[in-house]
Amino acid sequence: MSLRLKIQLIVVALTLMFIGAVVTLQYRAFKESVNEEVIAANRVAAQLLNRTAWLYAAQGTPAMLAFLQGVGRIRSNDVILLDASGNELYRSPPSAYKSGRDAPDWFADMIAPRITEQAISFPDGKLVMRANASRAVLDAWDWFVELVSGAILLLVAVNALVFWLVGRAVEPFAQIVGALKDVESGRFDVALPTLHGIEANAIGAAFNRMVRVLGMQLETEKRAIRAEAQLSDSRELARWVDHHIEQERRMIARELHDELGQSVTAMRSIALSIAQRVHGHDAPAEAAARTIADEASRLYDAMHGLIPRLAPLVLDNFGLADALNDLAARTRQAHTGVQVDVDVSLGDLQLGSDAALALYRAAQEGITNSLRHGRAQRLGLSLHAHGDAVSLELVDDGQGLAADWAERPGPHGLNWLRERVESLGGSFALEPVVPHGVRLRAQLRAPDSGGDAAATVVPTAGAVR
Secondary structure (H helix, E strand, O other): OOHHHHHHHHHHHHHHHHHHHHHHHHHHHHHHHHHHHHHHHHHHHHHHHHHHHHHHHHOOHHHHHHHHHHHOOOOOEEEEEEEOOOOEEEEOOOOOOOOOOOOOHHHHHHHOOOOOEEEEEEOOEEEEEEEOOHHHHHHHHHHHHHHHHHHHHHHHHHHHHHHHHHHHHHHHHHHHHHHHHHHHOOOOOOOOOOOOOHHHHHHHHHHHHHHHHHHHHHHHHHHHHHHHHHHHHHHHHHHHHHHHHHHHHHHHHHHHHHHHHHHHHHHHHHHHHHHHHOOOOOHHHHHHHHHHHHHHHHHHHHHHHHHHHHOOHHHHHHOHHHHHHHHHHHHHHHOOOOEEEEEEEOOOOOOOHHHHHHHHHHHHHHHHHHHHOOOOOEEEEEEEEEOOEEEEEEEEOOOOOOOOOOOOOOOHHHHHHHHHHHHOOOEEEEEEOOOOOEEEEEEEEOOOOOOOOEOOOOOOEOOOO
16 A cells, blocks of 8 residues: 555545534534424413413404414424314414425434423313424534535545645655665666655655765775785786796706706716726826816705705605605704704695695795794794694794884795795794794695695784894
């Protein structure tokens, strides 16, 4: 049911109640008026006839009859003359007032008072006066018809006026509903004009503000989605680049190990063979050959020290645990006096190649920074599985972080490492250790089936040594 129809029905109901109240009050007034008029007229007629009837009655019935015929109709009364036997000798003529018309019986029953009758008896007859309210009731009926007709006209006029006014008042709501449907269909550039009426105008202004705010929020959300998509694309690109860089490193490392390593070994062997052949015959040639052999040996050792930094082949062949133990052993060998403790406990957890490589690079970069910048003498490297997540932690006893490490940008190696871990959905953190030293943490979640690590939510912090 529309608002317009509801208001119209309310107005109709109120108007009918008002008309009903007016008609009820008027009915009471009609009834009291008719009752008072009829009773008063009957009383006056009885007093008049009571005084004069005996004068004419003494002269005989013909005199009484002549008197009544001369008096004629007495208002609101019927006068009847009866002889001694009860025969009717005379009845007053009908009223000429609105002759030929009578009020409906149902209305007369409602309005007319109880019929009263008075009689005056004399020796040869009786005079009867009976109240007759038909003309007063007819007057009341005519007034009632005019009242009801006027009420109907008033009802029609009032409701027609209300229908028109309500139509004008609710006209702006059709525009509001149309604008809401436009918004529902996805249009956010719709705006309502200035609407008639204080309430409608306030609703229109609020709607326009809502659409503007909603449009701004949607635009912000679109920009956020685009930014998130760009960030995701950037992370995917970074992972793709890292993947190809690692492939190139593996290829270079294998080339160094297989091709250049064999060549350097062959050079050393040839140089030693030459030195043995010219031994005791050509001292300068022997010295030159042994110099070549020593340089080839040093080149071989430098090359084998470079290969793990390019690509940890032991990681591909034996797994992350053995690769970390190998990294610790090479660190102890390269830095005499440095203690590296390794604690690895992965259980049955399986890591993808990208996750294992990221954790290995985290340990490698952390050890390099601890020795180069922190001048640490003792390092603790641990790798533990917790449910479906694995965390690597490196703690050193070095000089620690700078006082303003949180505000300063981190070095390229740490930033690259952070981006690499986070691109795999993991977390990276660097924090000072009391009383001195640094703790590096990298945490990843193992894949459900065959994929690489996914995210695990851990607070991170950026830092620089």
